[in-house]
Amino acid sequence: MLKLYIPCDSVARAVGADQVADALQREAERRQLPLDIQRTSSRGLYWLEPLLECDSAQGRQGFGPVTPDDVPSLLDAFTGEPGEPGEPGGHSLALGPVEDIPYLKTQQRLLFARAGITRPLSLDDYRAHGGFAGLEAAVALDGAEVVAAVLDSGLRGRGGAAFPAGIKWRTVRDAVAGQKYVVCNADEGDSGTFADRMLMEGDPFLLIEGMIIAGLAVGADKGYIYVRSEYPDAIRVLDQAFAIARDAGYLGSDVAGSGQAFDLEVRVGAGAYICGEETALLESIEGKRGIVRAKPPLPALQGLFGLPTLVHNVLTLASVPIIIAKGASFYRDFGMGRSLGTMPFQLAGNIRQGGLVERAFGLTLRELVEGYGGGTASGRPLKAAQVGGPLGAWVPPSHFDTPLDYEAFAAMGAMLGHGGVVVADDTLNMASMARFALQFCAEESCGKCTPCRIGSTRGMEVVDRLIATSDMTERHDQALLLRDLCDTMQYGSLCAMGGMTAYPVASALKYFPADFGLTHTEAAQ
Amino acid sequence: MPDELLHLPVIHRVLARDKDTPGALLPILHAIQHDIGYIPDAAVAEIAHALNLSLAEVHGVISFYHDFRTTPPARHTLRLCRAESCQSRGAEALAAQLREQLALDDHGTSADGAISLRPVYCLGACACSPALELDGQVHARLTPERLRALVNACREDAAC
Numbered sequence A: 001m002l003k004l005y006i007p008c009d010s011v012a013r014a015v016g017a018d019q020v021a022d023a024l025q026r027e028a029e030r031r032q033l034p035l036d037i038q039r040t041s042s043r044g045l046y047w048l049e050p051l052l053e054c055d056s057a058q059g060r061q062g063f064g065p066v067t068p069d070d071v072p073s074l075l076d077a078f079t080g081e082p083g084e085p086g087e088p089g090g091h092s093l094a095l096g097p098v099e100d101i102p103y104l105k106t107q108q109r110l111l112f113a114r115a116g117i118t119r120p121l122s123l124d125d126y127r128a129h130g131g132f133a134g135l136e137a138a139v140a141l142d143g144a145e146v147v148a149a150v151l152d153s154g155l156r157g158r159g160g161a162a163f164p165a166g167i168k169w170r171t172v173r174d175a176v177a178g179q180k181y182v183v184c185n186a187d188e189g190d191s192g193t194f195a196d197r198m199l200m201e202g203d204p205f206l207l208i209e210g211m212i213i214a215g216l217a218v219g220a221d222k223g224y225i226y227v228r229s230e231y232p233d234a235i236r237v238l239d240q241a242f243a244i245a246r247d248a249g250y251l252g253s254d255v256a257g258s259g260q261a262f263d264l265e266v267r268v269g270a271g272a273y274i275c276g277e278e279t280a281l282l283e284s285i286e287g288k289r290g291i292v293r294a295k296p297p298l299p300a301l302q303g304l305f306g307l308p309t310l311v312h313n314v315l316t317l318a319s320v321p322i323i324i325a326k327g328a329s330f331y332r333d334f335g336m337g338r339s340l341g342t343m344p345f346q347l348a349g350n351i352r353q354g355g356l357v358e359r360a361f362g363l364t365l366r367e368l369v370e371g372y373g374g375g376t377a378s379g380r381p382l383k384a385a386q387v388g389g390p391l392g393a394w395v396p397p398s399h400f401d402t403p404l405d406y407e408a409f410a411a412m413g414a415m416l417g418h419g420g421v422v423v424a425d426d427t428l429n430m431a432s433m434a435r436f437a438l439q440f441c442a443e444e445s446c447g448k449c450t451p452c453r454i455g456s457t458r459g460m461e462v463v464d465r466l467i468a469t470s471d472m473t474e475r476h477d478q479a480l481l482l483r484d485l486c487d488t489m490q491y492g493s494l495c496a497m498g499g500m501t502a503y504p505v506a507s508a509l510k511y512f513p514a515d516f517g518l519t520h521t522e523a524a525q
Numbered sequence B: 001m002p003d004e005l006l007h008l009p010v011i012h013r014v015l016a017r018d019k020d021t022p023g024a025l026l027p028i029l030h031a032i033q034h035d036i037g038y039i040p041d042a043a044v045a046e047i048a049h050a051l052n053l054s055l056a057e058v059h060g061v062i063s064f065y066h067d068f069r070t071t072p073p074a075r076h077t078l079r080l081c082r083a084e085s086c087q088s089r090g091a092e093a094l095a096a097q098l099r100e101q102l103a104l105d106d107h108g109t110s111a112d113g114a115i116s117l118r119p120v121y122c123l124g125a126c127a128c129s130p131a132l133e134l135d136g137q138v139h140a141r142l143t144p145e146r147l148r149a150l151v152n153a154c155r156e157d158a159a160c
Ligand SMILES: Cc1cc2nc3c(=O)[nH]c(=O)nc-3n(C[C@H](O)[C@H](O)[C@H](O)COP(=O)(O)O)c2cc1C
Pocket: A156, A157, A158, A159, A160, A161, A162, A163, A165, A185, A186, A187, A188, A189, A190, A273, A274, A275, A276, A277, A278, A279, A311, A312, A313, A314, A316, A317, A495, A496, A497
């Protein structure tokens, strides 16, 4: 029987994967051709989606991007006489063996090892591809040993702040309380990022496994995954995965024979970017407005409902199973400096080959944008890349040789954040983008502190005046005011929402003064 | 008001099921909005009573979150992504096209009651920008023609 694979990922579906699957089914029925279509996760090679795969002696052969119109010729090719199925060399959409596509072949996929290969809700697929090896190892260890492994691995939080994960684990483990929690931050509000979405939709058991290991190690028997409402598919997949995991004894009163209890629940956000900030997120789970809490107290000591809580991003928790399964030293052999392990970078915006690129830290932004991404989709000159979401700096091509490393980015006034890279060509106006950053901050501010709440609105007015005026003195004054405002926001805000809105604004002004009607020297004054 | 009273059984069912959940307010609001389409006024007092909160606290939460509506939505809800990745692929031009085609600002409901517009900041489809969500379904690699066709389809089904 002809066996085909096509993703059920929401974005593959947003570009027509369901229509292709339906067309295949119909055409196969018409031809009375026995056909087995498996709906897998996505490889993350989004520019090739919908990506159809077919078994062959050389592994899976890829075809893409496929439209329903291509289906008859593809089925001809699959069933044609010369060559074996899946080797219809001549088809115009043939990509060859998927694993040999350079974009994929050169990646170092640890977290996304199963991406595009397994069916998201198949426990058998998950186990057959290394799933639960970490949990099995963890159950045989003492919680303190697990925490030590996380510390030794060098894993840092992938949600943005890059705080060493092991230190948080130790703090929560050492806290004395009758009830503790593990909370997964799946708010993924940063534009240009989609790795959390892909992982939850495509490999939910990996996140579940990571959370179970965390719960057992720190002594928490309850976990929440706070998912943004913009991700309905992820919410549905997680709920189904919980039920499957419960039936199989991975969640419940005796987790994987450990004698310890752990269970999970999804909580759905409600369209507030600030609820990605961890304390606002906890407020939101508690049923309140998402207002940022002052720290201390640390959530690790007084978090959800005032109790010790381990809060981590999806990717941080999903990195844990492989660390425990393969050992801390295996993991820390990837990366550079203090940025250890792999990072799933996300290529977005005006890019020819958008998608997910998991690599060890240390490759350059240029390798990512030009090598993997293949430059702009429009074919026009590359102008800048915003790295790390809406609060990240706009980096000009002259700085593209910077290695993707937390410290190297911090040194140039930028950040890696959650690993999103949004590419822009020369038609994107950076003064508009600076204004947008301020507008976004004004709309999404929780309102607790003045520099963020008022400063963002004032900033929009300043940019408007700066662009509108033809009087050079006035323009300089406004530019000066804008820089002052950035400083005030950066140093006077309680959280990074107000604090880091300065990054996109100040970088736009610094590197693209012409978009503000200024010269480089004027902008630098 | 009588219309609102019709919703009471739904509200009571949701409250009976969820009120003892820790941090129940957001799940309750989501469930009511899911079942009724919006959060009717009548729900606020019921929720406040069931959760032992003040009316102001419940109102405060509803108004804080962009997702919660206090009026019935149009037959279709279209959310065009306005965040950076989609902007870099022409989202602003698509937004202008929508405003013109529907004679609306970014937050309005069309006069025929067919479509409510709302901006959204990222749908996680950024590798295939620009993107929108129409009634819960994401469409990516959007073109002006495709957008026009989607809007027309929404309006045509309004005619029948
Ligand atoms: C405005 C703002 C938005 C944030 N949004 C997210 C988010 O969407 N996802 C996330 O994991 N972390 C986000 N963070 C970071 C969290 O506050 C926190 O550092 C993180 O959840 C900790 O997990 P980690 O240690 O795994 O990084 C945000 C922070 C701020 C200030």
